[in-house]
Amino acid sequence: MTRTEEFEGLRPLLFAIAYRILGSVSEAEDAVQETWLRWHATSTVPRSAKAYLSTTVTRISMDVLRSARVRRETYVGPWLPEPLPADSYEDPARSAELADSLSTAALLLLERLSPLERAVFVLREVFMFGFPEIAAAVGRSEAACRQLAVRARRHMDEGRPRFEADRKERDALAGRFFDALKKGDVDGLRQLLAADAQMVGDGGGKAPQLARTVVGDDHVARLMTSLFHTLASLDVTLEAHALNGQPGAILRDRDGKVVNTWTLDVVEGRVQTILSVTNPDKLGHLGPVADAWALNREAHQARRTTP
Structure with a gap:
């Protein structure tokens, strides 16, 4: 050899x-x-x-x-x-x-x-x-x-959490989670989230990101449905994909470029944490990266022109 x-x-x-x-x-x-x-x-x-x-x-x-x-x-x-x-x-x-x-x-x-x-x-x-x-x-x-x-x-x-989710149960939960998200079902999402669920965003100052970590099942459910509704209106699609051995999704713009990723951390049958990465420096290995700032401007423009 x-x-x-x-x-x-x-x-x-x-x-x-x-x-x-x-x-x-x-x-x-x-x-x-x-x-x-x-x-x-x-x-x-x-x-x-x-x-x-x-x-x-x-x-x-x-x-x-x-x-x-x-x-x-x-x-x-x-x-x-x-x-x-x-x-x-x-x-x-x-x-x-x-x-x-x-x-x-x-x-x-x-x-x-x-x-x-x-x-x-x-x-x-x-x-x-x-x-x-x-x-x-x-x-x-x-x-x-x-x-x-x-x-x-x-x-x-x-x-480490005391109880880690079975892989099949975790994947099934993620499927229900993304189905509810696509339907805009806030109540359905809330039922799948832990009471103290969090959404954490990493933009590194190079892409739009959350001003702070969002905490609580109701806040997270409403934020997620609002975000996805806005992204879907810009022809962004959600592609379910395992990331780091966990259920997650890659979101792509109308040209197929990567906008961001979501990874779900599941504990005791509920989604405990949603980790969102928008920093373009951390997405390049997934394919061509979208201009998240341009999408953000497009979303703001659409809101201003909507009667």
Whole structure:
């Protein structure tokens, strides 16, 4: 097997590691590309290509995350991970097995960890690396990595919901949710939302976004139906699509360009959180991105001219 073939065989794993550490598709792709450049340039012949490449992509991702966290301190509004389609990038043979670690909720919990804790948790809890491999990857002793893993696991467990929805039940609920949304059925939506449901928007200051997080089943139901009614009047269509292993939707304009995504976080048989990403920098991997500001102006113009 050639070095290129070895790398390509491991590419899904390398991307999966980088994305969970970084929460960004574009940054994960860059980390994998940098790993390839280093692999191509080295004259070293490692005993294990998997160990060598996993170590390299982990270290690159940790460095990127440290600088990214400085940028996120000045980020405009809430920061959300880039939405990842279920049928892209990941190893299809392990997609179901790894789905929970891909959820936006899990990625947001990982944001609470230091870059070192995050890397150790991802390698150990998600990909089941041994502590000798983890120690080599992050440059710490095995004993230190064991302590980091325990601490990271504790932080993650503290933030997880007590009861997570069954996948089939979750998908069925999402189907009813989007049907009610398309019909403009506020009462129907309200019944599917948790009493303290939230809608969180990430525009990064580069697209129209919510002024604040919207809280409460009635407020969220009314906002969602109003938003979708406005978007539908502009010929925006809703395409149900699994994102980060969760039910969601990609919204596209009349030319098929991506306007935004919605991801549903389902807990105890109700939609707990709706995560809306409109930042164009986080949507480019889904296809050509629409001009959300132009759509916003068109919507305002339509409201002014409607008798």
